[in-house]
Amino acid sequence: MQPNLKEQFLSWFQGDTPPESLRERIVRYLELFQDIIVISLCAGLFCVMVLRLIDMFSSLLHPLEVRQITSDILFILILVELFRLLLDYLEEQRISVGAAVEITIVSSLREIILSGVLEIPTTQIFGISIFLVVLGAILVIMPWMTGLLASSHVNSHSIDTQKRM
Numbered sequence: 001m002q003p004n005l006k007e008q009f010l011s012w013f014q015g016d017t018p019p020e021s022l023r024e025r026i027v028r029y030l031e032l033f034q035d036i037i038v039i040s041l042c043a044g045l046f047c048v049m050v051l052r053l054i055d056m057f058s059s060l061l062h063p064l065e066v067r068q069i070t071s072d073i074l075f076i077l078i079l080v081e082l083f084r085l086l087l088d089y090l091e092e093q094r095i096s097v098g099a100a101v102e103i104t105i106v107s108s109l110r111e112i113i114l115s116g117v118l119e120i121p122t123t124q125i126f127g128i129s130i131f132l133v134v135l136g137a138i139l140v141i142m143p144w145m146t147g148l149l150a151s152s153h154v155n156s157h158s159i160d161t162q163k164r165m
Helices: 005-013 019-059 066-092 097-115 122-164
Strands: none
Touching (some): 066 097
């Protein structure tokens, strides 16, 4: 007699381990699937970087356009930083906020360089300036907040252990 679909599904997750590990197995498989997605993003990003490098070097054969070459170089640097961010995620299973903020700053500056400062409306320059100031503040405040949160976590942990005694 063939087991029904529900029994087949549950038997796939059950093995020699106790039933409470069903949740742990599901989480492990989902994390594996997520890692596969991140690895495919890394592979795609690497291919895009190689294609952009080839395109940039082939454009050097034509008359030089400084703005376009600068834009290409900054774009490749952004891609490299995104690639590094994904690799850090694979290693540590968390996103580095500092690296993400740095990528955002470089991306914003690339867009300013690409369009030209004199061609951007004044209100948009003020908006970009405020945006960059906020990102810079995040970069400055983040190490201080990390240290503060780590010390409060240590203090709350020591208080919890003292209550148990």
